[in-house]
Amino acid sequence: MPNTVPLIGVEAQELYWLRMLVSLLRHPDPSVPELIRQALLYLTEAARKENRRSPQPCDRTRQAY
Numbered sequence: 001m002p003n004t005v006p007l008i009g010v011e012a013q014e015l016y017w018l019r020m021l022v023s024l025l026r027h028p029d030p031s032v033p034e035l036i037r038q039a040l041l042y043l044t045e046a047a048r049k050e051n052r053r054s055p056q057p058c059d060r061t062r063q064a065y
Contacts, residue, residue, distance in 0.1 A: 021036065024036045025037075
């Protein structure tokens with residue numbers, strides 16, 4: 001049985017992808033981890049932009065009446 005550490009916000013089916021990501025970041029060819037690093041930066045920026053475009057819930061506690 002493999003040793004697993006529970007992580008907040010990580011679903012069981014996502015563990016495969018996290019393991020793959022870590023293995024690519026530890027790859028002996030230095031260009032592979034750099035490519036993965038750049039891809040993660042790109043995805044982070046794209047997610048940030050997408051989050052900005054999504055409608056935010058209305059916070060009526062801050063509205064002046």
